[in-house]
Amino acid sequence: MTSRLTIRKPDDWHLHVRDGAMLKAVLPFTARNFARAILMPNLVPPVATTADAAAYRKRVLAALPPGSTFTPLMTCYLRDDTDPDDVERGFRDGVFTAVKLYPAHATTNSAAGVTDLKKVCRVLERMEKIDMPFLMHGEVTDPDVDIFDREKAFIERTLIPLTKMFPGLRMTLEHLSSKEGVDFVHSAKPQVGGTITPYHLVQTRTDWLGAGLKPYMYVMPVIKTARDRDALRKAATSGESCYFLGTDSAPHPFARKVNVNGVPGMFNSPVALETYAKVFEEEGALDKLEAFASVNGAKHYKLPLNAGTVTLEKSSWVAPEEVKVDGPDERAIVYRGGETIEWRVVGS
Ligand code: NCD
Ligand code: ZN
Secondary structure (H helix, E strand, C coil), X not given: CCCEEEEECCEEEEECCCCHHHHHHHHHHHHCCCCEEEECCCCCCCXXXXXXXXXXXXXXXXXXXXXXXXXXXXXXXXXXXXXXXXXXXXXXXXXXXXXXXXXXXXXXXXXXXXXXXXXXXHHHHHHHHHCCCEEECCCCCCCCCXXXXXXXHHHHHHXXXXXXXXXXXXXXXXXXXXXXXXXXXXXXXCCEEEEECHHHHHCCHHHHHECECCHHHCCXXXXXXXXXXXXXXXXXXXXXXXXXXXXXXXXXXXXXXXXXXXXXXXXXXXXXXXXXHHHHHHCCCHHHHHHHXXXXXXXXXXXXXXXXXXXXXXXXXXXXXXXXECCCCEEEEECCXXXXXXXXXXXX
16 A cells, blocks of 8 residues: 655646735645645736736735745636736736636626626637637526536536637636536547546535535535546546646635625635545545646646655644634634544655
């Protein structure tokens, strides 16, 4: 049995680190294990222009622990009125790595998102021309579509037409949550890649709702059935180049998460790499963890592979239930908090 594993230093291709005191509290958990992360732009107000992203990147760099070599990769929050020239400038200047689509009202802080893709065709055309990646929150918001079918409907109604309209546009379907999502990405590779979170690999909706409501498991896209989870596990551990690591770690203040109208998003960076290792071990695929965590995503984004390594060891520890955030009574609940975690990162 493998009890120690060294892999090339991984990247997190989908991460929320927020801003201000929350940024300061959560960023170190990512910076200690990951070389780079694609930072989501859904702040309030959103990171929508090159100037916004340059300023946000500065705040992120200032929040890093001393000596950290972590690199934040910035994204542009696509809006109906996004200027293609600004997007191109940001990409060419190395400020933007990608553009992120939030269909308006699909998830946390998406009110300023796109109301109709027809309105952003000029931006997509430009991105195709300059080979700039397009990241998608792939869910429809049509109230007639059941919440468990939103990803599937997005693929049918939006993504398939988009791949035909922009065959040269590199895309990522973020936080895959369904068998349909997994299968579609496979059928559309290499144009389309997909990120997979640790929690969609572990939990089912029965864990979320079946034995006491667990507000911390409320995420978008929602956690689905065992059939979906098993398809995701098979995909992630296959080593196939179209699937890669994206934690979607998304901290919220405790009072917003545990609320009569709670917000979606799960803070998992304190246990993310360790949880992926557990899944890969259970699937007998520890030899594929490096491809998923450290190779496939970089290749999809046409970025160099990281030089360093991380070492994981099979040695248990207990995850903290919450992380303190500066400010009166502020804290964020941690995914798997209080649980015994099987793997530990011992060096990077
Ligand atoms: C994310 C957040 O909180 O910003 N929430 C979530 O449930 N995943 C946004 C997102 O990625 O959908
Ligand atoms: Zn997210």
